[in-house]
Amino acid sequence: MTDTPIELDKHRGMAAQKATDIRRVIADVEANAKLLRDKQGVVEIEILTAPATSWSEAVAKARYVLNLYSAGLPATDTHHRDLVSAVLADLTRLAGEAT
Known part of the structure; x- marks a missing residue:
C-alpha cells in the first residue's frame, strides 16, 4: 500500500x-441554495x-x-408587475424626501 493517491479520473472516459x-456543480448549487x-x-x-424604527426601515421591509411578490x-402578468414597479418608485421617491 502506498500513501500516494491514485488519480482515478485518468482511468475514466471523458463522458464520465x-x-x-456536473454532479459536483449541482451539489455546490444546492448547498448554496x-x-x-x-x-x-x-x-x-x-x-x-x-418593528421598523424609521421610515427607511419600513421602506426596506416593503421593498x-x-x-418577493x-x-x-x-x-405575462404585466399589469401587476407595473403596479409593483410604480409602488417601488414611489417608495424610493418618498424615502428620499423623508431624509
Missing part, C-alpha cells in the same frame, strides 16, 4: 469525467418580529415583500 463535474434559504428565513423572521408573478 464530465458527469462527475440552502444557505440562501436559511438567510432568507432569518431576514423574514426579523421583518416579522422587529423586500414587494420583490413580484418574483412569484408570471412573466
